[in-house]
């Protein structure tokens with residue numbers, strides 16, 4: 001059974017999705033700076049600061065796939081964004097590469113792109129236009145992941161826009177709702193482990 005690591009498990013997306021995953025992924029390892037307030041007795045939690053490489057390597061041990069939701073998720077001062085998102089993301093993907101993690105799903109952001117009109121259809125080769133301090137973090141992580149993907153280290157799915165939040169909290173026309181988020185996760189990890197959904 002694949003071991004899946006979820007970073008940012010105590011945050012908005014982690015809290016919304018983590019209770020829905022165990023039927024398919026019983027070996028789910030949750031991580032964050034501190035445990036979720038509603039952590040269940042059957043859930044596995046390992047605290048780690050993404051900015052600390054040794055702690056990140058420890059949570060990646062034996063992991064097959066990663067759901068990366070951890071980091072500073074709103075606009076704010078540069079230093080915590082640098083530590084949690086840029087250094088933290090680098091640490092996580094480097095630990096994943098070294099330890100042979102097979103697939104990574106990263107909750108990126110529309111902030112990685114920025115300032116394209118809504119009617120303009122963009123592709124994966126779109127030129128990033130980061131503006132605010134929070135934006136370059138997602139741009140740099142997407143760039144690093146594209147490189148790792150091309151180097152055949154692990155396939156990556158980078159998602160943006162209100163992923164997996166409860167329906168009342170999101171713009172239904174633009175968001176990836178909870179059911180769609182779970183379907184995407186199953187699609188990515190299901191290919192990694194044929195037979196995962198056989199039961």
Ligand SMILES: NC(=O)c1ccc[n+]([C@@H]2O[C@H](COP(=O)([O-])OP(=O)(O)OC[C@H]3O[C@@H](n4cnc5c(N)ncnc54)[C@H](O)[C@@H]3O)[C@@H](O)[C@H]2O)c1
Pocket residue numbers: 007008009010011012013014031032033034048049050051068069070071072073074083084088107108109110159160161162163165
């Ligand atoms: N919520 C959305 O709809 C949405 C939309 C687009 C992108 N995203 C991206 O998805 C990710 C998660 O979003 P969210 O809404 O769940 O955010 P959130 O702020 O609710 O959760 C982020 C979690 O990361 C943890 N964290 C922060 N710094 C850390 C560190 N140094 N080490 C370990 N953990 C740390 C926090 O404790 C928190 O629990 C963010 O990168 C965000 O930019 C979210």
